[in-house]
Amino acid sequence: MVAIRSLTAILTYVIGLCGMIPLFPWLTTFPRVILLVGLLSGLWQDRKGSWQLKPWMQNVVIVPVFFFYALQFSHANPAQPVISVLAIMLAVRLSGEKSVRHSLQIYTLSMFCLASSSLFDLSPVFLIYLGLLLFMVAFALVLLTFQNQDHAMMVSTSDLKKILLSALLMPVFAVPLILFFFPIMPRTQLPLWYFLSPPSLRTTGYSDTVEPGSQSSITETRSLAFRAEMPRQAQKQLYWRGTVFNRTDGNKWTRISQIPTEQPEFTGQTVRQVIYPEPSAGRTLIALDRPAALVMQRVIRSPDGVFELSRLLGGRLSYSADSQSNGLIAQRNAINRRFYTQLPDLLPARIKALVLEIARAGRDDSARVEFLENYFRNGGYRYSTVDLATGDRALEQFLFEKKQGHCEFFASSFALLLRAADVPCRLVGGYLGGEYNDLGGYYLITDAKAHVWVEAYIDGSGWVRIDPSSFAANAGEVWAASSSQNLLLRISLVLDSINYVWNRSVISYDFEQQVNIVRHVGSRLQGINPSKILRASLPYFAGIVLLALLLFAIRRASYFHNREQRVLSRFLRIIEREFSISTGDGGVGLFEIALLADNIHVSNFVKIYAGAVYHDRGLTDDEYLRLKQILRSLKGVESKIS
Amino acid sequence: MKLFLKTHAFTNVFDVLSRDYLQGKEEVLRLSVIALLVGGHILVEDLPGLGKTTVALALAGVTGLSFGRVQCTSDLLPSDITGLSIFNREEGHFSFQPGPIFNNIVLLDEINRSMPRTQSAMLEAMEERRVTIEGVTYPLPDPFMVFATQNPSDQSGTFLLPESQLDRFLICTGIGYPEEQLERQIIAGGGIRELVSNLMPLVTSSEIMAAKNDVQAVYLSDKVLSYIHNIVLSTRRHDLILTGLSTRAAINLAQASKAAAFLAGRDYVAPDDVKNIAVAVCAHRLTMRSDMNTTDRGGVIRTIIASIALPLA
DSSP states (O other): OEEHHHHHHHHHHHHHHHHHHHHGGGSOHHHHHHHHHHHHHHHHHHHHTOOSSOHHHHHHHHHHHHHHHHHHOOSSSOHHHHHHHHHHHHHHHHHSOOOHHHHHHHHHHHHHHHHHHTTTOOOTHHHHHHHHHHHHHHHHHHHHHHHHHOTTOEEOHHHHHHHHHHHHHHHHHHHHHHHHHTTTSOOOSSOHHHHHSOOSOOOOSSOSSBOTTSOSOOOOOOOEEEEEEOOOOOGGGOEEEEEEEOEEOSSOEEOOSOOOOOOEEOOSOOEEEEEEEOOOSOOEEOEESSEEEEEOSSEEEOTTSOEEESSOOOSOOOEEEEEOOSSEEEESSOOOHHHHTOOOSOOOHHHHHHHHHHHHHOSSHHHHHHHHHHHHHHTTOEEOSSSOOOSTTHHHHIIIIIOEEOHHHHHHHHHHHHHHTTOOEEEEEEEEOOEEETTTTEEEEEGGGEEEEEEEEETTTEEEEEOGGGGSTTHHHHHHHHHOOOHHHHHHHHHHHHHHHHIIIIISOOHHHHHHHHHHHHHHHHTSOHHHHHHHHHHHHHHHHHHHHHHHHHHHHHSOSSHHHHHHHHHHHHHHHHHOOOOGGGOSOHHHHHHHHTOHHHHHHHHHHHHHHTTTOOOOHHHHHHHHHHHHHHHHHHHHHO | OHHHHHHHHHHHHHHHIIIIIOTTOHHHHHHHHHHHHHTOOEEEEOOTTSSHHHHHHHHHHHHTOOEEEEEOOTTOOHHHHHEEEEEETTTTEEEEEEOTTSSSEEEEETGGGSOHHHHHHHHHHHHHSEEEETTEEEEOOSSOEEEEEEOSSOOTTOOOOOHHHHTTOSEEEOOOOOOHHHHHHHHHHOOOHHHHHTOOOOSOHHHHHHHHHHHHHSBOOHHHHHHHHHHHHHHHHOSSEEEOOOHHHHHHHHHHHHHHHHHTTOSBOOHHHHHHHHHHHHGGGOEEOGGGTTSOHHHHHHHHHHHSOOOOO
């Protein structure tokens, strides 16, 4: 036997927690503390069984809080006061005695709290909390109706199972409706509140300038940059093109947007990919190097293969791109060599000497590139993110003294030397590599993968991708380390694929896709012969009807065979409650009940009912109506008594 | 409506008797009327001086039926009850002098005092409803009811009725002492024998016959039938009982229930009717296991009934 009261109390706390936890990270300190205090004091008082806080005290407390936050409310700050009031009201209700009315208020407040958490965050965890909350509220509501009838009611475990089952049915029946509404309801792709005032967004792993020597060491962040849905590629080809830097002052590389036109020829095989970037403040769109085409609205395409949004879009987006990933892009016409050989006025003497050496290697571009590659490969350079060269002469230090640095050092020094040797080149910023998630069929690229490499123009072939970092002596171990898949990584990949599915099919499911579905359905419908459909669907339809009939029959057979039994059980309930006559298991005859009850309605009921039943016939409609009327008047007796 | 009027006549009989004459004996009176309507017999087991005879007299008086009385003794002969042929000297042949049994209501007082030979002659007459004397069969009047009494306490010089004979009584019941208040009134008022003997009939013989037909027509539903059958089957399976209820007992229970329903003004049998009358109809027919002979049979029947759910729907 279980006391309904303790059950509802537990459910109420769990429901309260389901509302609190998702909202908690977004609250300010004061509501957080109040929430915790409210929850704990409620639990403590529930344990003791006595309630120091009376409802009127609580109501008095809420009023000033409400006014305080109402004054804080403004267009610039609409969300925080609302959620604070919600949280504090929830806390106050949790701390008080849980009457039926207060329990219902807690459920509502929890729902509101959970809903308001979606103003800040649209993660799949929301769905879990919502499912939990819906199920538990349904269960608790059923229990509360019992508690409302009898405060100290006890139920057996088997009855509890039945209640649980019927409560479970409610959300389960709602699932088909949810599935139906999901594709057609309007939606938002971004948390509403963030949309209104985006907080400082994640900065991308690569910046809009390349300036080796500005820091003595860099720390890598493992936050997600983007996902790319595509078939698995050779790891060596995974260069993700972001932006291009075409100007240098010797230390710093920047981008200027007036770029001479180019006419690239994409002759090789292209790879189709769909990119799902994490929301960021950058406008550059990433794609596998080098994107031939990128399908997205309001995109500006630069001649050097950089794609940028014309204005910043908040929230999640997705776009598809076709890329040729072999690292060589032929040009139909000659490029503007002057633009890509721009140099600062002064170069350090040691670099000048090195450039002379390069120039001696040969007249054409490819010979000079090859010479420089060999110079780097044999120079004993090491890849490192600590103990870096700094200051104005950082590149010089890197080349001739420290001989260790990260990709920016390698790439910018390499490009500087090429330009000094009159080979056109530019720096490309983006990402390198990525973890392939076999479950979801996509690459996962974190900010730690940010990378810079060089594109050199070789007359006669075109733009060639050169990664100077790969010439480092320890390049093999640096690159190999990331490819080993340990268990933790695999688990995180699985978890990520859940997140990915959520983002893909729920969050970034947009209006266009809705229209597509409708159009698709429409075009399918046009090509169909109606009579054919009818014939094809007839067996299904008949099956459904049969199933429904069967279920109905089983239900009738197992619960209430007919209306006679229904009426009787109602009658017996009223008799037990109102006249305190125990009618359990047919131990008392109807006429005996009438005698004991000594009530005109009761004996009338018995006369009509027994007259039908003990004649082996069902109730006529007229009798049925009269019986129901009698039951109503018996209920009237009840309310008068109570 | 017709039924109501007929029933009304009998309830009127009842009311008059129990209100004006036989206070505190409603139950035994009701059972007697049931026995009368079904055509069965009743055995009243109780101490002397509690009004057994008065009930029989009153019933006879109020129904206007003929009444015969036999005071049983150990030297009572069968012919003392059935009657005998006496030679009529003037007419020159034997003429039949009917005994007290040729009455509608026959009171057999202290039936256990008579010899088994006489007992079996009487019980045979009760069952056959006719008497054969010297090769001539004389039918007994209709309605015919035996109102037998026996004194359970004084067992010396008595012959207990065997089980097979007990089975012939539709109903066996006691009377019990009246309530305290009621008894004081009775003491104050003195005996009512005189009053009872001057009762005016309230129903006619033809009305009784018609009512008997109506009782037969009372509807017995399958549900109630199963209920009766369940009770009978349970007595056959019970631990304390050697032999349970016979098929005749089951028939009698159904008939008595019909009569009870009729008296309650209904044309169908409710399980309540069965439940209320089961002890009176069934208890005396049970043969208990030898070591359980002293067990209260009524109590056994009551526990059996309590264990079977009434068919409410």
